[in-house]
């Protein structure tokens with residue numbers, strides 16, 4: 163079983179280039195099958211989630227060509243199956259974007275029901291409500307969700323909760339429907355805008371993405387295009403917070419600073435210096451981090467996907483802080499692991515009460531999920547001594563070459579999968 167082995171205590175220094183946004187890529191890769199022409203997508207992060215979705219897309223008969231590491235060509239003209247295999251949804255929930263894409267293009271689709279995951283129950287009632295509003299029949303049986311429509315017509319959907327997934331799935335299903343669709347209380351994340359821009363590049367007519375009202379005029383067909391995915395806001399934030407936690411000085415490059423505003427604001431609040439360029443942000447850590455409070459909210463609020471990383475920075479700050487998770491019901495599983503390193507965090511309901519400590523020590527840990535795993539790496543980089551982190555396949559779902567990028571910033575980290583390699587690492591670092 164692969165793990166990370168890390169020797170902490172080294173402030174991170176240097177520049178790191180940020181890859182394409184995973185959560186934009188997943189919607190865009192699914193949308194690409196909605197034309198019979200070839201689509202070229204660039205800046206696709208080469209992570210486990212995008213690889214699995216591309217396998218699912220090949221699995222229904224589309225042609226996928228890996229042009230080079232971060233570019234892929236997709237042609238949906240040869241799709242012959244509208245049922246997405248259970249094995250894919252088991253690996254990544256976002257396979258359910260194929261539900262909306264296939265329904266939109268072929269007026270029918272079937273995907274295994276995504277279960278819950280480590281951060282919450284993750285219902286899809288809003289997706290179903292939206293599909294029905296467009297005139298689709300939706301049936302759930304034998305662990306699968308099937309959609310079918312004689313005729314998809316524009317509808318008016320008011321989401322009961324702000325949901326990234328349902329906003330994207332409904333944009334997919336509505337862009338080829340007859341007439342106009344209005345999505346109200348829509349999610350406004352940068353990746354929503356990126357999926358809408360991609361669909362428009364294919365000939366769709368979507369306005370208002372990035373606001374809470376999205377208007378979609380159905381068109382008769384979509385055509386091929388070439389498109390480059392926006393930078394990953396959460397990968398960038400993870401490196402920014404790693405700089406703060408290790409008292410480092412890191413420039414994250416190839417980013418859109420506007421997408422990082424809530425993160426930069428919190429880093430300034432805790433005492434870091436943040437300098438913004440056109441496509442880069444520099445985070446200079448401070449000797450003594452200050453405590454503060456944070457509540458996760460839909461964009462442009464503080465993102466839930468940065469909540470674990472924020473908790474690590476506050477666990478090392480001077481004073482008491484509160485972190486409130488308002489999006490998911492079970493996103494503090496990493497706290498027990500941090501407390502084994504000497505952190506002082508207590509979770510009550512959806513709030514973590516953090517008492518900052520000056521020193522934490524390395525430990526053996528397991529990554530509970532993708533972002534919590536990244537947070538444990540940040541904690542290990544800031545700790546005294548050695549840490550070993552298991553279940554790193556979670557981290558590899560959303561971070562391309564995470565350990566390589568960290569080593570480029572001076573981190574002492576290796577990915578190992580045997581005791582022998584662990585011994586070699588320990589000998590090497592002395």
Ligand code: EPZ
Nearest residue numbers: 185256284285286287288289323324325326327467489490
């Ligand atoms: C997306 O998940 C992201 N995943 C998540 O990132 C991210 O945490 C989340 O959005 C919030 O920003 C991808 O984009 C692949 P939601 P999604 O629908 O779409 C409730 C990561 O680390 N809800 O916005 O599943 C839901 O339970 C991952 O990259 C319903 O009640 O999230 C949650 O409380 C983790 N009914 C809230 O809405 C529904 O039908 C937000 O969920 C749908 C959602």
